[in-house]
Each structure stands twice: as C-alpha cells, then as structure tokens.
Amino acid sequence: MYVLTSEQMKQIDKKATSEIGIPEVVLMENAGFCVFEEIKRDFGDLKQKRIAVFCGKGNNGGDGFVVARYLLNESDNVQIFIFDENVSVSSRVFLNILKNLGANIQVLNEDLVARLYRERFDIIVDGIFGIGLVRDVEGLYRKVIEYINSSKAYVYSIDIPSGVCSDTGQVKGVAVKANKTITFMYPKIGNILYPGAYLCGKLIVKDIGIPEKVVEKISIKILSREELNIEKLYRYPDTHKGDYGKVGVVAGSKFFPGASVLCANACVKSGCGLCFLFSPIESLSLHNFRNPEIITIAIESKDGVITFEGFKQKEEFLKRLNIIAFGCGLTSSVEVEKILIHILKNFQIPIVVDADGLNVLANSKEAQTLLREYKAPKILTPHYKEASRILSCDVSEVAKNPLDAAVQLSEKFNCVCILKSARTIITDSNNIYINILGNTGMAKGGSGDVLTGIVSAMLSQGYDALDAAKLAVYLHSLSADILLETKTVQTILPSEIIENLDIAFRRVIES
Structure with a gap:
C-alpha cells in the first residue's frame, strides 16, 4: 500500500x-x-x-x-x-x-x-x-x-x-x-x-x-507481504551448502560477547550455507550458547578487543566469503577502524555494517570515502543515534524526519539503509518502505544484532540489497509479533526471536 x-x-x-x-x-x-x-x-x-x-x-x-x-x-x-x-x-x-x-x-x-x-x-x-x-x-x-x-x-x-x-x-x-x-x-x-x-x-x-x-x-510504501520477493526461499532438491553462501560475521569483544553470538545464530537460522564468526578469543570463551554449526575463527586481541594484526593473520578465511557482516559488539577502537578500512580497500563482496562499524563511519572520513566508492552491495543498519552521528546532526533532527535521514544516508553512501525504530525505514534512496510490524518487546539490547544476521543471510542466498533488507526486516518483526501470541512484551528476548524464525518463515512462504 x-x-x-x-x-x-x-x-x-x-x-x-x-x-x-x-x-x-x-x-x-x-x-x-x-x-x-x-x-x-x-x-x-x-x-x-x-x-x-x-x-x-x-x-x-x-x-x-x-x-x-x-x-x-x-x-x-x-x-x-x-x-x-x-x-x-x-x-x-x-x-x-x-x-x-x-x-x-x-x-x-x-x-x-x-x-x-x-x-x-x-x-x-x-x-x-x-x-x-x-x-x-x-x-x-x-x-x-x-x-x-x-x-x-x-x-x-x-x-x-x-x-x-x-x-x-x-x-x-x-x-x-x-x-x-x-x-x-x-x-x-x-x-x-x-x-x-x-x-x-x-x-x-x-x-x-x-x-x-x-x-x-x-x-x-508500507512494507507488506506483497512487497516481498520470496522466490529464493524456495529451494531445489539438488543443492548444497555452497549454494546458500558463506557469511563472515566480524563481531564481539570481551565486553559484548553476546552480540556476536546473536548475529551469527540469526545468520545460521536464516538459511546461509556457512557462517564464520571472527571474534576475539576472550569473547568466544565467555559463552557456550552459540550454535555448533557456526565456524569460529579466534582473533588475537588486546584487552579483549580485536586487533588489526590478529585479523590480518586470519585473512585467508576472508577470501572464502561471499558476505561480510561487520560491527556487532566490537567496541569503538582504532583497531576496529583499521580493520573496516582494510576490508573496504581490499575486498569487493556485499557488506552489512552495523553498530561499531557505524561508529567508525561517524568518526572516519577515510572510511566514509571508501564506503562511498565500494562497488559491491552494501547495507547500513543504524538506529537514530548512529544515524545522527554519521549525518553530523542532533538525534532529534533524525527523529523529526526519519524518512529524510534514511534517504540522506542511502544517497551519501550509495547503499541500502535500514533506519531502525518503532517504524523501521528501508530505502535505496529511490524506493522507501515503512515497516509497521513489530512490538515493544524488541526494545532490548541484541535485537539489532539479530537483524544484522538475518540481513546477511538473505544476501548470502542471492538477494539484492534492497530485497534482502525488506525480507529481513519483515521476518525479524513478524517473528517478534508471533511471540506475542504466547508471551508478553516484557519477556520477549532477542534470542527467542531467532528461535521463532522458523514459524515466521513458514507464514511468509505459505501465506
């Protein structure tokens, strides 16, 4: 509509x-x-x-x-x-x-x-x-x-x-x-x-x-089931894991180990073929609730935060990837900035930038220039505060006119922007979709990490950036809404949104 x-x-x-x-x-x-x-x-x-x-x-x-x-x-x-x-x-x-x-x-x-x-x-x-x-x-x-x-x-x-x-x-x-x-x-x-x-x-x-x-x-337009491209959700029987993409999730730190797990778990649950989690060894050792299907790549770190040299040592794994998801729980540091700049200089595969990746963009003119010139598909997933930092304006200005802010970001980096809020906006600057699904149970730390994982999985299965963003936002919110059938908004957890994705996928495919 x-x-x-x-x-x-x-x-x-x-x-x-x-x-x-x-x-x-x-x-x-x-x-x-x-x-x-x-x-x-x-x-x-x-x-x-x-x-x-x-x-x-x-x-x-x-x-x-x-x-x-x-x-x-x-x-x-x-x-x-x-x-x-x-x-x-x-x-x-x-x-x-x-x-x-x-x-x-x-x-x-x-x-x-x-x-x-x-x-x-x-x-x-x-x-x-x-x-x-x-x-x-x-x-x-x-x-x-x-x-x-x-x-x-x-x-x-x-x-x-x-x-x-x-x-x-x-x-x-x-x-x-x-x-x-x-x-x-x-x-x-x-x-x-x-x-x-x-x-x-x-x-x-x-x-x-x-x-x-x-x-x-x-x-x-309002983001509705009719606006989704679900063709690639149907799978031919003679396929294998390589047909559904290899995603590298660069995420996590000693301070935010759960962010990397939520992102990678959501990616695996949403249908990617292989998921590699690049995370500091301290982050990987602090939790035991990741899916065993996730391939962990322990990165050398300093004080629990990923280092550029440690990342470079694992670069051969990056060359095997089809998609990069960057930023969840990395923390803001010079090392994280160096890694993102290195990726933007040396790789040309679709990239999803969230959280601390967005903080790098807000603080680094070099990263902004490189992302603008990056030829592969790219998706940014900021909330209002992150958007305001990148646009160098007060967060109240973004809140007053989020459509304009989303389009500005999309035009600035020639990318698809997912501006997250109670009414999430998806745009490639020419087309704008407003999501009306979702509920206040999603207003918890980790919900954005889950969305980044779903978006990355959609890209890995062959969707273009706009279709991947639309489908991911819809599934993410629908899963949360389905949880309300048996839970209250106070008790919904981002990890439960991941577990409930199978019902959301089924409703989208069968409706």
Whole structure:
C-alpha cells in the first residue's frame, strides 16, 4: 500500500477534479459519509448520543459538515462548532445546507470553550485541520484541542488528528488524541510514523471514489507481504551448502560477547550455507550458547578487543566469503577502524555494517570515502543515534524526519539503509518502505544484532540489497509479533526471536 505526502494527496485530488471531472464537493460528500459510516458501525443506535463536531475553515471542516448532516438524521443532539464563517468554497456548500436544516451551529470563542468543559459528549468528530498543517497550533485552536483531549468522548479524526504534521508524524505544538482516524485513498506519512501513528488510534483507510489512474508513481510504501520477493526461499532438491553462501560475521569483544553470538545464530537460522564468526578469543570463551554449526575463527586481541594484526593473520578465511557482516559488539577502537578500512580497500563482496562499524563511519572520513566508492552491495543498519552521528546532526533532527535521514544516508553512501525504530525505514534512496510490524518487546539490547544476521543471510542466498533488507526486516518483526501470541512484551528476548524464525518463515512462504 502506498503512503502519501500531503502534496501528493493534493495533486491526486486536483487530478480527480480537473482531469476526471469529479467535483470537489463530491469527494467531500464521499469522505464525510465514510466517517459517518464508521461512527454508525461502532455505535449503532445514535439517537440518545450527545455529539460534537468541530470544523475548521478548510476542506477538512467541509468533511466535518457532511458528517454532521448525516448525524443529524440519527441523533437529537448534534452540536456543530466552527472557528469562522469564512470557510473554503466547497465547505460553504455544506455549511449552508446545515444552516438551511436549522442545525445547532456555534462560532467558537474562549468563553464558549470554557463552557464546554461543563458539557458531556459521547462522540466528538475532529475536522479542524487536515493534511496541510505546517505551523504550530496556537490560540483558540490549541484551547479547543486541549478541550477535546480532556473530554471522555470517543474521538474520530478526519484524515489525520488535528495538530499532527501529515508529512512527518510530528506534533505541531499540540494534537488531538483520537480513538479512530479515517483517512482517504491511502495513508499519509503522519498516519504511519510516530507519534502521529499513536495519536491516530485505530487507522481506517477508505475509498472515496478517486480512480487509481490519477495516481502516478509513489515512492513510499508500507512494507507488506506483497512487497516481498520470496522466490529464493524456495529451494531445489539438488543443492548444497555452497549454494546458500558463506557469511563472515566480524563481531564481539570481551565486553559484548553476546552480540556476536546473536548475529551469527540469526545468520545460521536464516538459511546461509556457512557462517564464520571472527571474534576475539576472550569473547568466544565467555559463552557456550552459540550454535555448533557456526565456524569460529579466534582473533588475537588486546584487552579483549580485536586487533588489526590478529585479523590480518586470519585473512585467508576472508577470501572464502561471499558476505561480510561487520560491527556487532566490537567496541569503538582504532583497531576496529583499521580493520573496516582494510576490508573496504581490499575486498569487493556485499557488506552489512552495523553498530561499531557505524561508529567508525561517524568518526572516519577515510572510511566514509571508501564506503562511498565500494562497488559491491552494501547495507547500513543504524538506529537514530548512529544515524545522527554519521549525518553530523542532533538525534532529534533524525527523529523529526526519519524518512529524510534514511534517504540522506542511502544517497551519501550509495547503499541500502535500514533506519531502525518503532517504524523501521528501508530505502535505496529511490524506493522507501515503512515497516509497521513489530512490538515493544524488541526494545532490548541484541535485537539489532539479530537483524544484522538475518540481513546477511538473505544476501548470502542471492538477494539484492534492497530485497534482502525488506525480507529481513519483515521476518525479524513478524517473528517478534508471533511471540506475542504466547508471551508478553516484557519477556520477549532477542534470542527467542531467532528461535521463532522458523514459524515466521513458514507464514511468509505459505501465506
């Protein structure tokens, strides 16, 4: 499913009107009816319900006027609140209809808002702002939204909760907390990214009669099963381990031995043919819970951290690899920087860079230049903080516009970027996918190491970088969601996500 910017939706509306000939008032009528339909479906008999409809001056308010008209046929107590009589041209059509019907329409002011706190509504419809909001919400608008959020009513927002920026999901000062949001044709970015996604409550996407033919190529999509290439998950019977790739996991230290194990275990569990774990001997000796299928290459170390000279001594093993996964739990050190630079200078095989590999990129201009010039497929898997370091900006800037940050990283290094968060973003700079699976049980140290292992295994089985990233993110989150069927978010462990991958693979293949 596509995800739209506010400008894209405006252009679609414009084409539907100018090229297809659908009047704007028809689209407004359809949108309003869709909202009414949801209210009726949820509440059934509305006759005794006390309902408030808040309408802004733009077309979102016009949708609200349509909702109010349908509600007037169902309830004896519908109050319509407007900020100004000066509404958009199409909205005026429906405002005049309400006036002709003798509807209870009141113009808001501070005294009226204060009196509303003494009233009780069962249902509130939010039609204050639509998808075009760019400024912070202030003055009377802010007071009305604060009132709505203080009420105990069930709140429906039209298109997007008022106060949420539809292009980023960020709150513009204050925003409505809806129980349900009805958006039209396709979701908007602000419906999908947090905190907007949370404020939407339950999101419903409705068709309002705009033909698909007016939709040009949209680069942003929700990551769904339909977007996955699962062809290579099917295996011919006459194959062997060499057909599924040799992955070298360069990871771990005395301080973070588990990171290397999680990454390598996930890689083996996700179908690679052979997995070599390059790790300091202290790291390998500190645990006994790795899969025996993993081939361990003990690297000489200093104070439990991998050394460049120790790595060079095992270089002959690197020449046998098809994929390199670099960074999990290595720690930040000059030696780690030297190793990554050496790999980028002397090898041309697909590479996945995570964790301390990303820290090297943040601190080394040479590593950045080499990665940019690296010809083989490459995937970066940063979280917000790691992304901000590489982009030399504050982490809050990444959080405010993660789509832009992910694209910047992809363009900067000509790579696929997996920007990890509650809404993980995958992009090759031309195509953007937003993952909506997963749960807060994944918010534990080690989850990212598991993802790096899965991504590396997908690459080893012949997927290109973008398809490998999409499939890995989907399987990783799906496995965690399946665990919620028997566990709570508090008790989910990254190691259990690995063990549960067999069920996730089966559901993806058989669905």
